[in-house]
Amino acid sequence: MNTDDSGHAAPLEKCDALMLDNQLCFALYSTSLMMTKVYKPLLQELNLTYPQYLAMLVLWEEQGLTVGDVSARLLTDPGSLTPLLKRLEAEGLISRTRSKEDERVVLLNLTEQGRALHEKAKRIPHCILGASGLTIERLQEIQGELIGLRSNLQDSL
Structure with a gap:
């Protein structure tokens, strides 16, 4: 294991493409969890x-x-x-x-x-809209983009 001058583990060579916050999969996964x-x-x-x-x-x-x-x-x-x-x-x-x-x-x-x-479930979409902080139009745009992404991924299998 590589260590820096202080004896701590040195980071691997920085590769922006492999940074967690640059991963679409993590953005999708963490958003799904939330x-x-x-x-x-x-x-x-x-x-x-x-x-x-x-x-x-x-x-x-x-x-x-x-x-x-x-x-x-x-x-x-x-x-x-x-x-x-x-x-x-x-x-x-x-x-x-x-x-x-x-x-x-x-x-x-x-x-x-x-x-x-x-009947009881009908209020849930409104609650989700409120929690998102977005407009219904923007949520529909995001949904459309995600459906397109899903379709592309299915086609690649």
Whole structure:
């Protein structure tokens, strides 16, 4: 290990491209962490975790989706989504039923309680907007840019 005159570890050759604060990935990661922290108390009022909230958002848009449909929308693996969906079912928010056409397919529907939760959740976007300190127009611009970045990254895989 290289040491400086005081015996402390000497920094490696400075490379601006490898500085943490110059990494887009870190900016995205740390912003995601902060976003999740802002959501946490809002979602606790609904008794949902952030991943559960995302799944509920998909089901509030469209009912009768399959586990695969929800997984594709959330860009997750169906196997990792299943335990989350089982918890939502245990909480009485969704029902999971096997398709009559293909028993391997599980259909997801909101229960009355799940539909009622939608009403309570409607205030969350406004709270997030306030916490961001940005205008809705600027947030929509950022969202569009991130979706474009995500698409480019998906295309590179």
